[in-house]
Amino acid sequence: MTGFLRLIPVIEAIHIINRISPAVGTENVPLTAAYGRILAEDVQADTDIPGFDRSVKDGFAVNCADTVRASEAAPVPLTRVGQVVMGRGGNSPAIRPGECAYIPTGGALPKGADAVVMLEYCQDLGETVLAGRQVSPGENIIRADEDYARGEGVLAAGKHLKVQDIGVLAAVGVSRVAVRKRPVIGIVPTGIELVPPDQVPAAGEVRDVNSYLCGAFVEEMGGVPRYYGIVRDDRAELAALLSSALDECDAFLITGGSSKDDRDITADVIGSLGEVLAHGMALAPGKPTIIGKIGHAPVIGIPGHPASTRVVLAVLAGPLLRSLSGCTGRREAKQKAVLTRNIPSERGREEYVRVKLLGDEAVPLFGKSGLLNTLVESDGLIRILQGWEGLEAGCEVDVTLW
Amino acid sequence: MTGFLRLIPVIEAIHIINRISPAVGTENVPLTAAYGRILAEDVQADTDIPGFDRSVKDGFAVNCADTVRASEAAPVPLTRVGQVVMGRGGNSPAIRPGECAYIPTGGALPKGADAVVMLEYCQDLGETVLAGRQVSPGENIIRADEDYARGEGVLAAGKHLKVQDIGVLAAVGVSRVAVRKRPVIGIVPTGIELVPPDQVPAAGEVRDVNSYLCGAFVEEMGGVPRYYGIVRDDRAELAALLSSALDECDAFLITGGSSKDDRDITADVIGSLGEVLAHGMALAPGKPTIIGKIGHAPVIGIPGHPASTRVVLAVLAGPLLRSLSGCTGRREAKQKAVLTRNIPSERGREEYVRVKLLGDEAVPLFGKSGLLNTLVESDGLIRILQGWEGLEAGCEVDVTLW
Known part of the structure; x- marks a missing residue:
């Protein structure tokens, strides 16, 4: 891994991504x-919602002046003048002082009424109803524009x-x-060692995992993945593919083979067809990540092993998809937990460590970055900001769940 | 709201739902x-994954016995015998004691090598490479079956x-x-007061909101909603619809109109076509919820206002969908927060209160249950177990996010 001229901070990378990724159409x-x-x-x-004064209880619509000092021990007799029929506000009986009308939950308050006495506080004697509770104006009622007013x-x-x-x-x-619209994301795996999942890899070969990680992530973020086949580390092939796919996609995720040579090819091709805006992030894992643009399409070149790819997806492809889809806020699931072990960190990079949650504890999964088993075991990521020396066992951490 | 013979606890309701909701096909x-x-x-x-001993770094494959006591100050000279080519394990050079071979990240370890010295610790002089670091067996290598062993x-x-x-x-x-398969859930809104969203409701009418809440929830849980039209509180119409839809659906969500009469219709019809297994839950909101079964299909009758419907969906339709889809575990997004206000509770029911999150604080939204605006403002639910008298301001609560 050669030295990059400058490792740009993650926040700056996200800023670049946002700048080159305008929202797609509607x-x-x-x-x-x-x-x-x-x-x-x-x-x-x-329109006003609910649009009419609406009872939230089964009970009797009353004029609340009639219920002053009413109690279970001293209920007030009211003359029953009918009942409110659901769905028919206009036809409800009007009530005058001393009168009441049966009203079901959701019914329209009759003219002359200003509150509802709940059924359980009333004694229904037929023509007369004994109201055993004092109510105040608006009680058990939603006003016509209480939920939303028109406009x-x-x-x-x-x-x-x-x-x-x-x-x-x-x-x-x-x-x-x-x-x-759902942004269409072209997914381009590169690497001479790659074979599709339905082949048994020979010695030295590995199955293409990154296409499927990227595609599932794009779906999770509401985009449409468009899968291009494996590009076997050939500059001309990669350039031809990107050029012809440009009209079909709003952006590209190119996953590099795991060797440095492959990454160089990706950067070269992006540079020849468009512009490399950043190459080298203060991010671990994910340092050799490339951000570029070809025509209208932002491109992220994601290095390395699948476990690193998953982190770069969360950290950088997430903002790409949000920006393209015009999303102003999308909640990330997070959970606070107590770290079980010290995590040392390289100070110069923002570092993401996979953790497994056991109750309220976050157990760091240090495994080698090429291992998939720790990725599948993990529940999410914790972040160690650039400049920190690490995190100590016992401290509280925010786990971004995945 | 009449008295139910017995309010069954939420956990028992979930147990019934699981019992009548076997997993759908594959x-x-x-x-x-x-x-x-x-x-x-x-x-x-x-097969073994990765299937061959694989380097996780760019560097030189070595026999680590050769690197004993190697350091930057006293590097060990090794004879370079070639380089590992990505994707071609079988053709890699074999190395003997005193020899080394360049290996890229992801490359197959040559025969005779048992570790990799990272590039940055080596000085490449052409035919000779100075290894400036002692490595131990397996260092910078993933073993052939280290990720997963065959089987x-x-x-x-x-x-x-x-x-x-x-x-x-x-x-x-x-x-x-x-x-x-994705379970197909029939969605049946009932209520004489309901009109579709594209109609402007007259006085006393309200738009059908519950169909859309139920449908979106079913999608969120991986099911397929099948929308049936509004049933206007007619027993025969509801019975005919459920009978004819039975072959098309794995389960039904029937949302009641908001009045008691409508709820009675739902229970009657479920009883006449099948069996009512529970009517009345120790749940607030959601007490008049019905659980039943018609033929093969579990049915949940959800009462009341949309804001209550949303809670019953989370508490009871969630388990229904999980059980039908054969899901053994699906993480619910939760967040710990500090309650900002006392919440009194009826001791006899498991109560769910909508809260808004402000940083680490959970603000209860007490609004009338018929209001949609507090539902949209809310970030999730907190639960007060049956038998508790409430929760005090300042206590830590688990917010189930929605």
């Missing part, structure tokens, strides 16, 4: 296809749509929704 | 379609396949993989 999809997508436009309530902002563009967001979009009348 | 999919699916069979390594278990059936799992499947030769 499309309209039915609400039933919007879960997990990125909202492309601000959404406002089209009020409901969700902002850039939101990663979760289950409850889909529900609220239905509530405000959105049956089709503008979302960002 | 299907074979390409590895590129397996991300997020549930593995249906145990997977073993088809060794790699992933177990029931695993929810994450990014790194997809990678390791590629490594062990899996190009097609047996996964559980």
